[in-house]
Amino acid sequence: MRASRVDLVLPCLDEERALPWVLGRVPAGVRAIVVDNGSTDRSAEIAREFGALVVTESRRGFGAAADAGLEAADAPLVAFCDADASLDPAELPHLVRLLEQGGADLVLGRRRPTTGGAWPLHARLANRVLAAMLSRRTGIRLHDLGPLRVARTAELRALGIRDRRSGYPLEMVLRAVAAGWSIREVDVAYAPRAGRSKVTGTLRGVVTAVADMSRVFAEVSR
Template identity: 30%
Template sequence: MRLSDNPAPPALSFVFPCLNEEQTLGTCIQQVKDSLEPTGIDYEIIIADNGSTDRSREIALSMGCRVVPVPIRGYGAALRGGIEASQAEYVMFADSDSTYLYADAAPLYQAAKKDNADMAIASRMIGRIEPGAMPPLHRWLGTPVLTTLINLLFHGKLSDCNSGFRCIRKTAFATWEIRSNGMEFASELLIKALKAGARSVEIPSGLRKGPEGRVAHLRTWRDGMRHLLFIFSEKPKLFEMIGFLTVLITTLLQVTAFCTGPISLGGFHIFDLHSKALLLLAGIFGAQFYLFSCMLFLQSKDRSLGITRKLINLDEGVLFFLLIATLGSCALLAGYITVRWSLSGFENLNLARDLLFWSHPLAISISFCVGLLGLHVLKKAQK
């Protein structure tokens, strides 16, 4: 471990995010030292303290570590603060809960140097996971699903997107513009690196069971949803195409069903009331997906379709008249149904087929109008 009065920057900074980790921090620090000391690597250990009220700071200082206070709460905020405080070529980090195999610190750094990688990941999924170290929900569902999504959407070859044991090149990290303060930092780091074409490498590592009685900072459903939302936020074009094609196809099929009426096709009876109702629901879902993509494009650098750009930049006057026209059309349809009902002596009506047909464009128009109102409010709030 480097001397504190050495003026030259170290080759490696190891960052521990820390919030009241006195139970495990000392063990983690010692294991990192035991891994790196024999290699002769010039390194330092930084404790990114996120407001600890226990003895974590004292333990870190007594073991020769540098403590960096990070006032903004959150796992991602703590790591960003620690990484930004480093001047080393490479920055490594891992949780300070004694669950990672810190003996792999040296192999992880050496893998990054050997492959000239911008990021090296200690994968738990291709290593050894001790019994009870990872909840079954995380091991067999959460991590595999999120990893597969990232690989599919961003052309990765990862095995463990949620590993919190990584080594990154400081200069590359600075270009990725990482913003997350919470647990989704892990997904953002991978996605931004993949989108930037960064060179990555994985080594097998593992996971140990944490000490008894320790309360984990991770919240399964909340943090899992945050990861999922961030993954989606970086792929607006996916929702744009799904939404646009769904609206287009369902509308064409609805028109076809109105023109042909119920037909038999290959032994299936289609284009009757149930088909039209399902097409209506699918069209509404498509409109919502498309509008979701429009909102994502507000903060994305990805290029959208021309029609999407026109909707995002739609003149407020045009939006006003579009809203009036939609509301007026709804009123006309309601008036038509009321008149037909009165003419029938307020008895049962048989207008379901016509009503489903006209409800399709009106429901989609209403979805678009309300969505565009929200979109323009968000645009004003960003200025």
Template identity: 60%
Template sequence: MSEDLAGAPCDVVLPCLDEAEALPWVLGRLPEGYRALVVDNGSRDGSPEIATRLGATVVRASQRGYGAACHAGLLAATAPLVAVMDADASLDPQQLPTLLAPLRAGTADLVVGARRLVSRDAQPWSLRLANVEVARRVRRRTGVDLRDVGPMRAALRLPLLALGLEDRRSGYPVETVVRAADAGWRVLGQEVDYLPRRGRSKVTGTPLGAWRAVRDMSAVLAR
């Protein structure tokens, strides 16, 4: 294990749009040494106030879009390590140490959470099919053996900033993998539990939303 990273803190970027119902559970399960950066992307349900009351650092992202929120959080982060995960309680912060273990050991440069559904209710069939297709395209484009390009991932902060990610919509996770692979990074998939989200999905909760997300990701792969 790298001595420099063995005990290094990690900033956790949590893109947030109306996640008042989920935030208490998510923030309450952050392990010691992991600081929450809740990136508000225009919430109207009091999410920023709830996050502040629970001790999180709130970052405002004026530009709408998943990638815009991730980028704002990355710019606000200061820890050597940074992780990104959804704030809707579909992912368990208690699994962050396992996700980051390859980074701390120096055996990976980017770790991507591969979602393992704990129940069929965790994800609609339309999105499951879309994820399989996106992962197939990413494997073909990069040669990286990933079965899922999910919303939970971790890397060293400064190298991640240096990748110069440009997508500000749903293509951001795919662009992260593509640019990392093109830069010669060691990209590793790590299984993580995927739970039924709390509250309504604002992005991929409908077939139309799933189609838009796949469109954004496909545009990244086509560049």
């Protein structure tokens, strides 16, 4: 991939333990955009040390951070990935090839756990239910709403995604389907994250995420 061909958005909240590994795995020709969403540790400092563009987003929420990264992107393609070391940015070139050569408009990484503890059961079940709801609603068979994904930057901005909480990944897919996009899934490894998840690490976090996504289902369908 040529220089600046892809911008990789990494929403970040207190990920100083994971960032050195994550940023060290970013492929050549990909610029990392770390969106600091209120970290109290050295996340922003570490990101700068590794040469990443650091964007500060004071509004808390995954969607707020993801949107800030999308606005900062200026490469033709934009990708998204969690900054907690559960996903490997080195897998990104495969997703990019599918986007550019496979006729897809949005490529999603379908998470495949590397160990039994990588994906808590409550989080996996919630994801399965949401994926089934999405498939019924859209007629497109999807298995995962995984955070590793890539699309064309200008087209993604044009979708007008409004959610600024946990429903952002779901709204992206719903609006992509409504716009007639071709969506593909590809298997990616999913490892135990570094530190405790702000969402899937607790049942309360999962319930909050499901509520956000249920709201997105209702709003996008209007």
